[in-house]
Amino acid sequence: MKKQVIIFQLNDEPVEIYVDPAESLLTVLRDRLGLYGTKAGCSKGECGACTVLLDDRAVNSCLVPVGKVQGCKVETIENLSRGGKVHPIQEEFVDKGAVQCGFCTPGMVLSAYALLKENPQPARDQIKMAISGNLCRCSGYKQIEEAILSAAKKLARQGNSIT
Amino acid sequence: MSYLTVSTLEEALTSLSDSSGKARVVAGATDLFLQDLPHSLVDLSALPEITVVEEKDGLISIGAAVTHTAAASSSLILARARALAEGCSAVGSPQIRNIGTIGGNVINAAPAADAAVALISLGAEAVLIDVNRETRQEAVENLYWTYNRSLVDSSKEILLRLLVKPCLGGEGSAFTRFAVRRALALPMVNAAARVKLENGLVKKVRLVAAPVRPAPTRLIQTEELVINQPVDKDTLKRVEVSAAGEVEVRGSQLRCSARYRQHLVGVLIARVLKIAADRADPGKAGD
Amino acid sequence: MILKTPEKFTRQFGKAESKGYQSPEVWSKVTGKAVYGIDLTLPGMLHGKILRSPFPHARIKQVDTRAAEALPGVRAVLTGAELENRPFGIAVEDELPLAADKVRYIGDEVAAVAAVDLQTAERAIKAIKVEYEELPAVYDPVEALKDEAPLLHDNFPGNIAWQREVERGSLSAAFTEADLVVEERFTVPAIHPAYLEPIACIAVNDPYTGITLHTALQSPDAVREIVARVLKYPLSKVNINGPVMGGGFGGRVYGNLKVYILSALLAIKSGSPVKIQLTREEEFTAGRPMIAAVIKMKMAVRSDGTILGREADIITDNGAYSAQAPWVSKTLSERNDSVYRIPAIKTRVRLAYTNKVPTGQYRAYGNQAANFATESLIDIAAKKLDLDPLELRLKNCVREGDTTVHGLQIGKCGLAECLQAAAKEIGWDRKKAGRGYGLSAAIHANGSLVFDKNFRGASALVRLELDGRITIFTGEQDYGQGTHAAFAQIAARALDVSPVQVTVESKQTKTAPFSTGALAMRQTTVGGKAIQLAAEDLREKIFKAAAELVGEPVAMENEVLRSISGQELELAEVAYHYHSATSGLRMTGEGKFVPAESDYDESGYGNISLTYSFASHAVEAEIDQATGELIIHRLVAVHDSGRIVNHLTARGQVYGGAAQGFGMSCFEGYLFDQGRVANASLADYKIPTALDLPQIDPLFIEIEDPAGPYGSKGLGEIVMVPVLGAVANAAADAAGVHVTDLPLTAEKIYQALAGWECEL
Structure with a gap:
């Protein structure tokens, strides 16, 4: 897909990225935003190692296309400490x-x-x-x-x- | 346009017609990475009118973008369509239930999708709208084309909501499943029932099992068998034999053999009918 | 004596662990800051990808890499044709870095590329054209041993990778004397360790310092030697730096050698750092699961329950290449013979090549697979003789002072106590109606005196830092099992300091002392002993330097260094005194723990380990008669691992090992379809979730064993062994029939109950 601007709230701060919206939230967090605390165990929603909070709900970030977090609130392990x-x-x-x-x-x-x-x-x-x-x-x-x-x-x- | 989260239905329909077949709708999008990506996606998960569960005109209306988690914890569904709450709690894992939607469970057309099995047992009807703004209403079991393929074309048509007649006095519903593992596992068999009792006899019943055919399957012969019968030990024994005898199933190396699956259909249908009947105590307000 | 509350002993290991001392690394893990192999990246790093065979058995006619090389962003393409055709291996030398003439399983490594990003590397892999000529393949290890079976390796006739026959005592006399002979055929599938972090490695090649591999391994020293040999690099020019390891369970003792070798070769060829990371699917299809086994076993028993002899014919499934499978096969074939006093045994074991994923090792090294067979057979015998399975076990179990049928010398041994405690705790004398009960017993070695005769022991350095803190240098790796916490506690106890004063360094092969690795349950007993000796050596050095400093003798008491006249000294003062007196050295204690050589002979008879750990597990279960579902209510795990160093982490080992044993008992196992792994994902290869596990109650029989540091010995591997027998026996007791084919799925149990012909 064509890249587009995605703006969301990440760990209580606004983030703006220019990215293929079909890319997974997991790879965006790790490879583009450097938040390696979110782990990649299977990348298919089968292990839960990549769990993050999306609008206060636990989700597998590997199954979330980043286009979906437009305007949402995302929390990762880095926000807890x-x-x-x-x-x-x-x-x-x-x-x-x-x-x-x-x-x-x-x-x-x-x-x-x-x-x-x-x-x-x-x-x-x-x-x-x-x-x-x-x-x-x-x-x-x-x-x-x-x-x-x-x-x-x-x-x-x-x-x-x-x- | 490539990934668009819409905030009105009008916007969604316009986007679909503008991209003339090259866009399709998603809600939870959890199965997106399992498929070839379309040119663009229209995300419906923020549409207010399809993310609510409400009672309307005597029916329970469940928005297609209601998540499994929301459906499983809805007091309305728990009180009046218990099978659906149970089916929704059985899907995948908490993480998947938190984002995956009821509509997706139906439209992805997996042969043993837990929420869809429950919906069909409840006699749910789907309300759809297409790019020409025409709406139609269809029984959920009629939306299946073949394995993992729905008759609903997501580039032209949007599933808006599912309508379920509430289980009131004398009516009960239930869902059960049998899998290798208690989470993150597709079932060997899942089954759901809706039953109405009068004076201790079955007056109406819907029994559904999967995976049997491409769509969750009603066991018509077994339904007929129990009409006007009490749900007692003897009937349940006959239900078990009838249900197993009524279906022709496939075996799979990953889950179980055809023979065992057929046996399980009998066991699970009898069990789920018993639970639904127990909930149909006329003394109670419903299930 | 059973101690549920550890206070009495934990105090002896220092003050900080009243709640259980843990390595400081847990804080970086729990906050998401720990850096694992998959998290590492380096400047200029390329991404490597491996082209794998789509055929189970085929001749490679031609490999055309031109299109791949022409792709923008591709920096190196490597094929077998460029490499010297010299096999390497672990137990048997039968692998090449890349297939040269033949591929032998679906997943066999054919070519490798390095590119600027993963997508380009994947495109390049697809652009490589390989022409194959398919060959007949064999998938069943029993079929593979037949004369007409397709041959995998020309130099291994009959598809036998390794075999062994051993007879001790007079088996014919045993069977003549027997009142009862029981016989069964048991099958166990291949099991993946399923560590949650996929294997990843970054190789860096520097013309001056050589190759550095950034990858987490249980035995980095062993892998370092193999990589150096394959690359023909001097040993000192290969180094391994370990990031944090996302689980091992035996699977990362040697990890995936192809990944390390190919990333190194790509780094050499491209001139840039190269990272190869396996996908979860590759972990299953080209990883190194533990061997599957077919175990035919026969046991002779007297009517009073005395075991007279046992005969076994075992075929293990090697897959296409050997790795450690010969050693695993050996342990599988004999370790269980030493649980009981069995006067005569005869065992034949053959490791067969098949066109399937190559195998490696897993926690407990096959001992758990054999436990399923031997312990099932004991219950079958008990039932036929109308004897109590507990009494039969107590009558035969090994005791302190025994020499077992294979020459194992049993030192401190609480096996009988474990059995009694497990039975008591599960309610053996007040069984509930409708429930099934199962018991089992196990033995496991504490390090091997014979695996590498020249490295039977361990060594360590313990250094006093200038600030008075203590650093341990060891080659023993910790990946969450608690080894480094135990080491800190052992050193702390020897030095009479708090364990929080102690840091453990182990991650770089070029500076750490050599270690044979985190294997064979050797770390606490053997590695820990070296720590104790090094710390004691340091303590003497501290006293000597302190005495010089104050001019009178000193001693440590309650974490305070004090001279006889009462003058208190800081450790930092002593450290600085030594430092200045030697113009810069830091005071270091050396620990060399070198056990005496084993009396092990050519037949494999002899005492193979310093000492042994023991365990008995008991299970309460129920069968849903309508579906065959096995519902396990409770597992009691009683262990004699000597004095427990750290109850918190010890309990963690028992829970985790029991969970793995439960998974292997109830639903884990590779499924194959014409050589293809049919369940190559975590959705289809099912390991237990939190909802699947029963109540697990760990109990420790703390019999001090002088062989280990402060009376302690190993626990990490034996925890999974007795689960298999106990679950199988509880299932059989509840169902009234023994299912002898793992895993014990509902379908198999139902088939047995219903008397169906097996369809699987």
Whole structure:
């Protein structure tokens, strides 16, 4: 397709790019905008490593043609730990041993983030459902689930809103 | 023009007619990269009139660009068209459900698309408009051409909404599926039912299974079998045998053999009918 | 003794890990800042792409690259004709960097290009014209061994890549004495490690410093040697720098040698850095899954349950090239013989070439595949003898002080305790109606004394930095399994400092000590011992220098260095004193852990490892009689891995290994259609999601083993072994029939229940 100008909100800042609108959001984020925190595990929507938030919903960035994000809000893993601060979800991932090779971790954290935005006190089954599109080969998911449960409690204790 | 997110239906139709067959409409666009890219795309996902679920003239109207996530959590659909909520929650993964739409599930015409199977069991009708501004209404099962090909030409016609008669007193619906894995997996078989009971006997029923033919398939003989019967153990046994006997299915190396799939059709149809019937308790307001 | 709460021991490993100490790398991973192989780019970098054979077996008549070379943006095109026809390999030398005369599987590397971007490289690949003459192909390893089968490699007659026959004790006596003989045929498909990050490598060629490969490997030293040999470069002119690794599980011990060699050759030819990254599809179609196996096994048992002997005839499926498949075949064929006191065994194993994807290795090295067969057979025998499967196992399991049928010397051993604990925890004595219960037992080596006789051990350097912090230099790689955290804890304990004071460096082959690699479950036991020795050496050096500084003896107590008169010293002061006294050296402790040579003989008899880890798993399951669906409710995983260094990461290993075992038991496995991989995607090659896994309960029997550092030993591989037997036995107990063909899909179980002829 012909290139066109795409303007969207990326990690709370406006971005303007001139790009083939059929290019995937994943390759735009990584190869054009240098945001390598979003991982490419299959590029076919089958592993969830490339999960980002599109208007607050977790999506596979590899399946989103960038033309679709025109005027939308996109959040990547880089937005969760700005200015040297680490999000409570990330703290709990470390604390509970939920990070092994770490390749699924950014996508997994973002699925958790999207879940907690919508449902601040999820049950374990809801957590499993929320991360069921994120494959992890290292962990068997148990410590990831523990981390998300624990992050929900921590956020509630702190009386923090998720963001 | 190449990728256009439209904000009015008029804009969408004009774009289609202006590009005389070289553009086509998309909504979630999750299957875009699996196909050859057209010259240009008209994205409908921001059209306000097709992104809502509402009750209108006694019908549930589900906009074609409603995502699977939205449909699965709609209180109206959960209360009055439960099979559809269940079908939508079974699609792919949360990430895919968050962006993939009901309309796409129908128009992509996959033989065992979970939302479409549920819609057909519910007797859903599709409302379409073409570039000449002519609208038509069609039963969802009549939109299929062949495997993964819809009769709806996305360069000329737009699916606007799906209309479902709500399940009211004495009526229930349900959806179920059987797959190797509980997420990110196409089903070996999926099945859905809508049933109306009177005095404990089946008065109306729609039973749908897939993948059987290119389109999700109604099991007419089995439907006839249960009319005026109670949904009890004995009937369900006969339903299982009848449903399996009624279909001719294909096997696939990736999922299962034809013989096993046929067996599963029987098991799943009986199970889903039972769940729908349990929800059709006349004491309740519907499913 | 079972300890669910680790406080008592974690304290001994330093203060910081009351919640479980972890490497600082986790912070870069969780924030998305960690740089993996796929994330790397270099200035001027080209993108490489490989042209692969569309045929399972064909002669290459002609390769025409002119059109590809003429494309703008193409910087190098490489074919087999330009390269010396000298095979290389890992266990067997049977591969060429690019096919010269023949292709042997769909995916075989025929040509490679480097271009300014990926799209141009892909276009160039399509522009290469290859003329093939198709040859008859063979896909089934049993068929491949028949006389009339098409031959893959002229120098491997009968399509046998490797074979072995071994008999110990008197098998005929065992079968004569037996009250019962049970016999079954088991099949196991090829399994992909399915690490989530696809393999990627950037090769940089510099005329002065040589080739640098930026790629993450479990055994960079081993790959470095092979690449140097293939390129005919001096070893010191090949270096491997490891970025963060997105999963390994054995699959990145040697990774994908073709990718490293071809990116290096393209870098040499083009004069620019070249990156090759496999697609997920290439990972499945041209990666290195673990061998499939057909295991025919027969066991002789006395009516009281005493195992008298076992005979096995095993055919493993090599695919087109060998990689580590001979070694995996060997472990698969014999390791399970040492779980029980079996006086006589006879085993024949043949590794057959077929026109399919070449194979490599995976976590547990085939031990888990054999566990499926051996543990199923034990339950089959128990049922026929009307004995309790737990009692039968306890009666026969190996114990401390045993020498097993293959000469393994069993040191500290908690296998019986593991079995009892697993049974107790799963509710063996109060089984629920309608549920099936399965048990299994496993042994796994802790590093090999015979794999490379000259490198049985490990070495490490531990350095005191000028600021008083500690740096470990090791060749042992960490890719999330917790090795570096354990190393930091071991060094911290030896030095009496906090592990947060310790940094681990391992990523560059040119500076790190040599290591045979993250394999054979050797890192904690063997690698960790070297860390302990190096840290102890450093500690003595610190005391000596500190004593010089203050003029009286010093000691460390509660992380404080103090002289006998009570004067406190900072480690930084000691470091600086040594630094200035030596005009610039930094104080470094050396650790050389060299175990005694094995008594291993030519027949393969002998003690192959420093020590062994043990495990027993128990599973509670249910079968949906209408569909055959296997519903697993709970897995109890009991492990004797000595003293646990870090309970947080140890639990992570058990959960993850159990999940992989569960996937292999229930739905994983390659499917082929005329040599083509039919399920070459993560949608079709299904690994478990969060919704698929049962409750998993890890328990540790902490029996200190003096062989390992502070009584600890290996865990990472054995975790997946007993899952297979336990799941199979629970499924069989629930279904009333044993399915002997992995994976245990609903369809296969239903077929067994319904008495259908197998259609698969």
